Amino acid sequence: MLGVNIYQLLATIFMLNLLVYLEPASIHEESEIEVLTQTVIYEESSLEATVIGKLEPQKIKVLSRTNNFYQVKTPEGDYWIRPQKVIDEHGIKRMYLHENYYLYHGPKASYKMTSQLSPQYVQVINEDGDWVKIKTWLGEKYINTNEDALHHTIQVLTRTSFYEKADKQSIKVNEISPQEVQVLNKTKRYFKINTWLGDYWIQPKKYIDEHGVTKYYVDKKQYLYNAKDVNTKTQHSVAPQYVTLVDETDDWLRIKTWLGEKYIYKHEQMNSSKGKIAYLTIDDGPNQYTERILNILKKYQAKATFFMLEPNMRSYKQLVKRMVNEGHFTALHSVTHNQYKLYHGSAYSPVWEMEAARKTLKNITGENHYLVRVPYGSAPFMTRPFRNALVEYNYKMWDWTIDSQDWKYSNAEYYHIVNNVKKGLISVERRGEDVVILLHDRSQTVKALPYIIEYLQNKGYQLEAYSEDEHIPVNFWDDKRL
Known part of the structure; x- marks a missing residue:
């Protein structure tokens, strides 16, 4: 028990040293930082202060720094910003964490640690999608900026191509057969998984998600029907997206919608005159x-x-x-x-x-x-x-x-x-x-x-x-x- 407390004490000391390093009381007057993301401008160094406007990504003169805020020169005057990503006055790329993040030994959900980072600026080594490699008191570790998409597997139900990027216009690498896969990363319509050739992106036509729900990708606008009958077409339709699949036949999909359970006719040819x-x-x-x-x-x-x-x-x-x-x-x-x-x-x-x-x-x-x-x-x-x-x-x-x-x-x-x-x-x-x-x-x-x-x-x-x-x-x- 004594050993555990000593390690916790050492970790706390290292963390405090890290925070002190990240929070210099002042900066040389002629220092310059590069703001990498659009950020809000405040009248004072507080989120409670009056919002002056927005600052676009740019290099900017910085006057001082306190409480994770930079005082900078803007055309409207000297105000405060707290950019999400910035290259600081030492040429180091930093990211601000707005909430607690778990640390990972590597860029996989299975590498999750019990240690967490509280809101602060961290030094960024590199980024790959939602995975960010950072420097910490424990050495180089990873965080994931979209943790909601991690820690689960999906069951791919159809033979599926995998691509270099989350884009079907990118290079097709190979295919996987129906199987359970570990999700490494996720975008709106794609999943990043580990394959025998490396980590690549898939967009399965049909899969079972981490909650046991079957999802089906509708790849074009489709009208909804009240029953498995072409005479029951409604005025409503669904745009390309993943939908929850209730049942499937050769001709029809029964899906969950905001209107309740409806049907999609697989063979319908949509009017493309809209473009x-x-x-x-x-x-x-x-x-x-x-x-x-x-x-x-x-x-x-x-x-x-x-x-x-x-x-x-x-x-x-x-x-x-x-x-x-x-x-x-x-x-x-x-x-x-x-x-x-x-x-x-x-x-x-x-x-x-x-x-x-x-x-x-x-x-x-x-x-x-x-x-x-x-x-x-x-x-x-x-x-x-x-x-x-x-x-x-x-x-x-x-x-x-x-x-x-x-x-x-x-x-x-x-x-x-x-x-x-x-x-x-x-x-x-x-x-x-x-x-x-x-x-x-x-x-x-x-x-x-x-x-x-x-x-x-x-x-x-x-x-x-x-x-x-x-x-x-x-x-x-x-x-x-x-």
């Missing part, structure tokens, strides 16, 4: 720019999804009604847009704000919608307790796959917004993801929007509003409940 679909999503309105945005959408016969703030809905009721009348989807974006109020109290705080916004929307339009986008995006703030609360109240949560970064540019710089969308589209198409574009109700967005719409339409995209009947999971946590 590709992109979703324009517009945050923070309605406001003085929204009417001009609606006019542009009407001119180009394009639809959009508006994530609105509750006070703004009350101030611009007629615009909210116009959105509904013109076929756009009205969604929720909170009441306060305040990071501290939303994420640093109860896990139900986002729910309470979305409930208030939902009731206001219903009072104005009669629409009772449950789609939300949380301010600043769901990562890193919407950890599992927060997401569980949304699920409990039947909400769906959308992030985005393309960030236009429109908020950071002036009217004269609108072309940067257009270029960001173009570059983002190339990446999204390569990854095979849904095209969900983040925009805001701003004057520079009004300037850029016609060019964005024309570009997308010329690329063969139809611009549609979100549909509750064809919900697609689009969130940074890959939480399919949302």
Whole structure:
């Protein structure tokens, strides 16, 4: 027993030394760091401080450091940031852990240790998907930034190809026969597994998950039927995704949906006249720019999804009604847009704000919608307790796959917004993801929007509003409940 206590004491001493090393009291005035991720700017070195804005990835002069915050020079003045990833003044790459993480001896779920890291900056050696190799008081270890996807096996039920990347456009390496496999990593539609040739990615047509539930991959949009009868087709459909399979025959799949158990006809040929679909999503309105945005959408016969703030809905009721009348989807974006109020109290705080916004929307339009986008995006703030609360109240949560970064540019710089969308589209198409574009109700967005719409339409995209009947999971946590 005495030996155990000594080891624990030594580990604590090493950890304290690590923390002291990571937290210098000050930094040379001319030091520079490279911020690697978009980060929030605060007025003071506290999450309770006023949010000034956002900082895009860039090199920046740093004045001092305290409490895991950097004081930096911005065009608006000297403010504080706590970036998730940064190359510090010594050229060392660091990552901030927002919650406790288990350590692993290696990049496999079976290598899990009992030791944990508390929220802090850690030194990063390298990254491979969700696995991050770091320096710790115990030597070089690993953490996994998506632990919910680990610690389980799945039973692959169909012969399945495996690929170098989580993308069927990447190199096909070989195939596996139906078997049980250990999940090493996971994305929205792919699993990383260990094979006799190394670690590769699969997208099985059918598998049994860690809970014993059979999943089936629907690889194209499919209509739902009320029975195994082609005369019972409904107006509802499912987009490409994994669905829960109840039963299967040669011609039909019985699946679980938000409407209860429904059927898919395997041999149905969907009408492909719609072509590709992109979703324009517009945050923070309605406001003085929204009417001009609606006019542009009407001119180009394009639809959009508006994530609105509750006070703004009350101030611009007629615009909210116009959105509904013109076929756009009205969604929720909170009441306060305040990071501290939303994420640093109860896990139900986002729910309470979305409930208030939902009731206001219903009072104005009669629409009772449950789609939300949380301010600043769901990562890193919407950890599992927060997401569980949304699920409990039947909400769906959308992030985005393309960030236009429109908020950071002036009217004269609108072309940067257009270029960001173009570059983002190339990446999204390569990854095979849904095209969900983040925009805001701003004057520079009004300037850029016609060019964005024309570009997308010329690329063969139809611009549609979100549909509750064809919900697609689009969130940074890959939480399919949302």
